[in-house]
Amino acid sequence: MSGKQERLTRNAFGLFRTIPTRWADNDVYGHVNNVVYYAWFDTAVNGWLVERGFLDIAGSATIGLVVETHCSYFESVAFPDTVKIGLGVERLGTSSVTYRIGVFRADGERAVAQGRFTHVYVDRATQRPVPIPADLRAALEALTSSSGSG
Numbered sequence: 614m615s616g617k618q619e620r621l622t623r624n625a626f627g628l629f630r631t632i633p634t635r636w637a638d639n640d641v642y643g644h645v646n647n648v649v650y651y652a653w654f655d656t657a658v659n660g661w662l663v664e665r666g667f668l669d670i671a672g673s674a675t676i677g678l679v680v681e682t683h684c685s686y687f688e689s690v691a692f693p694d695t696v697k698i699g700l701g702v703e704r705l706g707t708s709s710v711t712y713r714i715g716v717f718r719a720d721g722e723r724a725v726a727q728g729r730f731t732h733v734y735v736d737r738a739t740q741r742p743v744p745i746p747a748d749l750r751a752a753l754e755a756l757t758s759s760s761g762s763g
Contacts, residue, residue, distance in 0.1 A: 618685045621715050621724045626699030627756045630657045631719070634692040644689035651682055654714050654730045657698040667749045675743055677732030680709070684728035695719045702757040708742040709733045710753055 640646040662668035699715035715724035
């Protein structure tokens with residue numbers, strides 16, 4: 614990708630999850646360390662999957678494996694900030710989905726960071742790709758249509 618990414622606004626996302634920062638999230642420079650953002654991505658996606666009944670962490674026959682993540686940073690956040698993680702669907706394939714993710718200050722309109730998170734769905738036992746289950750696909754399609762472009 615060339616050039617700086619366009620900074621997304623809240624209307625680019627279909628739903629949000631509130632996450633408080635923790636004391637341990639700050640690094641020696643006084644802001645949330647970059648690896649924490651990836652944990653927020655994972656929490657937003659998998660929290661939604663579990664809450665909607667699409668993922669039983671210990672028992673689902675079909676699971677999503679992360680094959681790609683990316684994050685661009687625009688502003689720092691630090692403990693004790695609370696962030697809102699926006700979730701949308703950027704691309705929906707046969708066995709994969711790429712989520713659009715934005716990190717917002719609790720009252721912010723523009724993302725302080727944004728990125729992608731791609732799951733490939735596989736059979737848990739064989740680890741071979743399988744089509745996204747129909748009920749999950751329908752929910753992802755709804756999340757795609759509810760997400761704007763910025």
